[in-house]
Each structure stands twice: as C-alpha cells, then as structure tokens.
C-alpha cells in the first residue's frame with residue numbers, strides 16, 4: 001500500500017517550514033491571494049522557499065492569476081508545482097502548464113454529485129487534482145475556509161488516472177476517517193493546523209501528519 005502524502009498549505013514563517021519538514025509532510029504550500037490571511041509576498045515566499053530542505057515540494061497557490069503575475073512569481077521563487085485554485089478553465093490549465101514547465105495541480109470544488117464530472121475534464125490537462133469543498137456563495141475565499149464536503153460523494157468511486165489530493169475542513173481529528181471513506185492517498189490542510197487564521201501551529205502540523213500517515217484507506 002502506498003504511503004499517504006501530506007500537504008500543509010498557507011505557510012508564512014520559517015518555523016512553519018521546519019515544522020512541515022520535521023513532521024514528514026511532502027508538500028509545502030504558499031498562498032498568493034491578497035484576500036487570504038495566509039497571503040505571502042513574492043519576497044517572503046522566496047526567502048521561505050530557499051530555506052526548504054531538498055525533497056520538500058514547494059507549491060504556489062494562485063487564484064485566477066494572469067501571466068504577468070505568474071511570470072513574476074516563477075521568476076523569483078524556486079517552485080516545484082503550481083496550484084490553480086480559481087475559475088481557471090481546462091484550456092487555461094493547459095496553457096499555464098506549457099508556459100511554465102512546472103507540474104500543475106487544479107483545484108475542483110465539490111458540494112454535490114453534479115460537481116463530480118468536472119474532475120474528469122481537468123484530469124485531461126492537469127498533472128494533479130485537488131478535490132476541495134466548493135466554497136459557499138458568501139465565502140470571501142475560494143478555499144481555505146475550513147469546510148468539509150460530504151466525503152460519501154467520493155466513496156466507492158473509480159479513481160481518476162491522475163494523482164489527486166483530498167482537501168477541505170481536514171483536521172488532526174478527522175483526517176483518518178476522511179482517508180478511510182474516500183481512499184485518498186494524498187491530503188491537504190490549511191485551517192485545521194492553525195490556532196488563528198494564518199497562524200500555523202507546529203504541534204497541530206505534527207498531529208495532522210502523524211494521523212494521516214497512520215491512516216489506511
């Protein structure tokens with residue numbers, strides 16, 4: 001059985017990088033979205049990324065970013081993956097992938113069974129898929145809201161050809177159950193390892209990662 005791979009998103013301080021690497025997570029996410037409490041500048045992210053140990057996959061999360069914004073980001077920050085978390089079309093995903101030569105992970109929001117087919121559309125063009133809770137209409141953020149979707153929507157499904165990650169409202173307490181119900185082999189968390197919006201907690205990162213690695217899908 002393949003080991004679960006963990007992504008901790010929304011890092012903004014050097015101690016966050018140390019906590020993520022120390023816990024055994026594989027992916028470290030930086031949020032480039034000014035409305036987010038986890039937003040980092042290009043300069044901040046570059047400083048954090050150069051401190052990351054070899055082997056930690058550095059992911060830039062953007063929301064409907066323009067080429068100019070992605071040009072600036074990719075020129076300054078040593079990145080391993082781009083996460084597109086807005087309303088990017090399949091064609092936009094393909095264009096970003098071709099332009100930057102980096103693996104692209106596309107987030108897809110799920111609230112009901114009717115949302116599931118769009119995953120297959122993005123599977124054609126993305127390197128990875130991030131299956132997240134669809135944000136409620138009143139939400140200020142397109143992700144990072146600490147809200148889960150009904151995991152039964154994924155239970156017993158034939159899996160996609162591309163690697164995929166489960167996200168949305170995961171915590172140290174529920175991640176094992178989420179893995180068991182969905183069969184996810186990768187999980188992503190932001191709010192669930194924070195003491196306040198944007199404040200990552202090393203002990204919660206450790207607990208989350210330990211619970212995920214011990215889980216059996």
Ligand SMILES: O=C(O)c1ccccc1N[C@@H]1O[C@H](COP(=O)(O)O)[C@@H](O)[C@H]1O
Pocket residue numbers: 009010029031033036037038061063085130132141142143144145146147167168169170188189190191192
């Ligand atoms: O974390 C954010 O602030 C954020 C902002 C804009 C888009 C996505 C964001 N986070 C991503 O949302 C999911 C779920 O987060 P949570 O665990 O429910 O808080 C996660 O994939 C983050 O990568």
